[in-house]
Amino acid sequence: MPSPGPPCQSPRHHAHDPHRTSRRRQGHPGGAPRRPAPHPPHLQRRHAAGRGQGGHGARRRGRRLHEGRQAGARRGRDRDDPRAHRPPRRRRRLHARRLPAHDPAGRGPVGGHDPRRLHPRPRRPHRGPRRADRRARRRPPQRPGHRPDLPPDVRSAAARGRRPPRPPQGRHRGGDPAAPGQVPRRDRAHRPPLRGPGRAPPGRRRRHPRRGHRPPHRRPRELIMASYDHQAIDARWQERWARERTFATPTDRTRPKYYVLDMFPYPSGSGLHVGHPKGYTATDVVARARRMMGYNVLRVMGWDSFGLPAERQAEKENIHPRVVTERNVATFKQQLSRLGLSYDWDRELATSDPRYYRWTQWIFLKLWERGLAYQAEVPVNFCPALGTVLANEEVKDGKYIETGDDVERRLMKQWMLRITAYADRLVDDLDGLDWPAGTLAMQREWIGRSVGANVDFAVVGHDARVQVFTTRPDTLFGGTYVVLAPEHPLVDAVTTAAQRAAVAAYRAEAGRRSERERTSEAADAPKTGVFTGAYAENPVTGQPIPIWVADYVLATYGTGAVFACPAHDERDWAFATRFGLPIVEVVRGGDVTQAAYTGDGVHVNSEFLDGLDNAAAIDKVIGWLVERGRGEKSVRYRLRDWLFSRQRYWGEPFPTIELDDGTVKVLPEDALPVLLPELDAYKPTADGRPPLARAGDWMVTTDPATGRPATRETNTMPQWAGSCWYYLRFLSPDRDDVAWDPDEERYWMNVDLYVGGSEHATLHLLYARFWHKVLHDLGLVHTREPFQRLFHQGMIHKPSFKDARGKYYYDHEVEKVGERWVVKATGERVETRNEKMSKSRYNVVNPDDMCDEYGADALRLYELFMGPLEDGTEWATDGVSGCRRFLDRAWRLAVDDETGGPSGKLADTVVGDQRALERALHAAIKRVSEAVDNLRMNVAIADMMVFVNEATRAATVPRDWYEQFLRILSPFAPHVAEELWERLGHRTSIQAAPWPTWDEAKLARDVITIAVQVQGKLRGTIEVAADAAEAEVLAAARAEPKVVEFLAGKPIKREIYVKGRLVNLVV
């Protein structure tokens, strides 16, 4: 898909972050191998870091040094990196001990003594940076992420960024000069010196994030405690999953299948931001849960890797687009890998790989064979800035939707695909799909099928007829004039001498206005037009009516001519009123002197149509016209054929040649793939031909059939081509003899769940459906539609800061002064808006940073916890830490903070009355199970939190219940879940454990609370047995003291009882 998150796309964005680009370049000299090595991500990382001098960590640190006053302190702390001189392991371990949680009930693993007494130096969680440290570093006032306090938002810097230190707790700090409100808590200068050598350095990982600088040996396992070591655990399980091929696609065919697919990304140079993984995480939860539920799951990832940005970047750096692409893919893959997504990486594919695009070319041959591909001299949208043509769909308001570059009309010979031949099926087959209603509507609208009639109007005094298309032939009796588009071929012929000058002037004027102006200036602009002096004969009344020329009639739609019925069409009404043309009512229902009436109604003034409603009148009049040869039924579409060529290098070459006599023919299948030639430049040639024309040797060829000289096509296919069928290639990506294996296709298709952004609602999804239907007609796929269920994840937003010139700033470059935001350096005012995250808006949050700091599981949870999957929400890094705390609590249920061993909290049996805990467990199982279907992940996570809170409060937790919980947690937080599962003694992956089931009976309560209302207002609650009879409940309600008070002795007129919910007493 060209643009997963549109903004990452444009090459101009690269310029904004030279650090990153250069860092990447250093880290991956020569790009990454195409078939990635099977190394787990963390290992790859190490390699990468090892290669670049200094490694990425150093580089990044260097960058941060510029970021403000925190830098000095940070650097200082780096210097006494305690890891440099670690104490012997044993001692470390003692220091690393975590205090046992306070146990109010006096039970638990605390034992007879308090280790604190033995160790004057308190230990702190060994793992995981402490929150304050993180916060301080992560978002010093000048750091990004820190300004959630947008103008309307009151939780401002005062509350967060500039929060005063906690007031002294008692007298210790009574005399502290650092009085509350004066000294930012994060100011390290005021911190007492801390921690001995055993202390784990807080924030360590942040300063030496993933690349390089890893400690020479791994932290011993027993030290992984209360706050679990996410770095070690994430890496360990990712490595293990890769080694054991845990997510390999199953080959047995006895189980039901589930094909869950993410819209594959265009690997832009900007890398991922936290907006990308939202959909991927959701599908990962579905995939992991479905596996546990016994499904064979196909879960794959690939790259939509042809495309303009790589080509432009290649020009800029003077390297091959392939190199740029490989570099970007390596970055994307590395970032994705850290999230622990359960892809079968063996099936990774890239559309720019000749092994892939060979088959894209092959499908083109099929389209050709079916007569669906043709060349035509057509007016195209040419974008001079890009040097290429664009499909209609890629142009909006005269600009390229991706970059905003201007687009103009030109006549050029182009490849076209006859998608219009499938228009009806593309509309009709939408009916069986489980897609968002809005997307279905957009597709229907885009295809724009309208059913109506072609009607012929004879021109008075000429041997010519004007054919019009109309959806309302029933209003022909109200047709009081005819309008031709300015470009209509009959204009010249019919215009009278007297009107010739006026018409010519009008046409010249209309010609000067671009199509864009004419359409986008919209319906509200006053209508313009000019009379031709000619008349046409109304085919039903026989009356002569004037012929006008007006640009509200489009030359490109229908027949370029309409008959006007001002009484029942708003545009005609506006035009007729302006130019004093007659308005004749033919459908009752409105006041046509005031406005057009477009609704249904009884026909009048219409002779043989009188008394009929719209539908019946339409039928009847068409029959009447057909009988007399004056018209016919007709269906028109807004959809046009698909302009399928681009004047670019980095795309699929067409498998076609042109012979010396101008004949165009396709190459045979065995000539595939037609490889892209190597070039030394990727710009168009001096004479304006596409870049491929630079490859003289490649271009000149012979017709394999006849041996005659021929030239190759120098256009390439658009980026949509590769994404039209990738879901099929995933079925057998390693086969070179077929595009996909038919048996695999029969088993796996169609895609059960397809998740991606709504920006593809029309383009990609329409094109892919079109190809799929062609393949279906060829017997190559067995389903009519490719994507049974579609879901759009919402966009993630963050505040952006922009000055009057449109320049964006990072949030650490601005500050809030009073109610306004200004640039720190210059004091210039900036405007702030919540915008979708993108590199170009300087408001991205990098998932790598989140993984470093909170771990992949916390990030995954937060992505889904933020809100409904389909909604856009504002990113709040604090929310990630909340999810991390939830995981920590879940961890502590099983793992003792003190020893790193079993917590002792897990019991073999139920102890006492634990029905509340059991209810929470079953509620969570139910909610999570349902979420796998309805994708309401946020509430599912909330219910798991309830269980953990409940379990934390409990003295003991039945081990079996805890394990059930771990299993439902595992799709969301797989690393932690696997680790805990293993620590509980399981040898096999939690992925192999069956999905737990819930019991509705366990969700019930014996005693329920009933709300009691008087006059509909809540006055009290009563507790009754769940199975209490109505009379009993009502009696209890009437007896409730508060209720008695509000009844005030008045007679009860009515008693309403909603079982299990409430009682309402009406007096």
Added chain:
RNA sequence: GCGAAAGUGGCGGAAUUGGUAGACGCGCUGGAUUCAGGUUCCAGUGGGUAACUCCGUGGGGGUUCGAGUCCCCCCUUUCGCACCA
């Protein structure tokens, strides 16, 4: 302009689809633990009020015993479409 969706605490969001508004998380307040920061744990947290209570789901009407939920009008935001005959 047309169409669709949505407006709920300081914030992100719940609410069994007409039945106790504010689940869960963030933030905040207090307490315990701590030399201390942090962590962890406990308690609190829609607004007004000393309290009784009253007011609260964008605004205004309405239906109903009962409305965040249904109906009508208006406002705002987001996304589509933009003279498609």
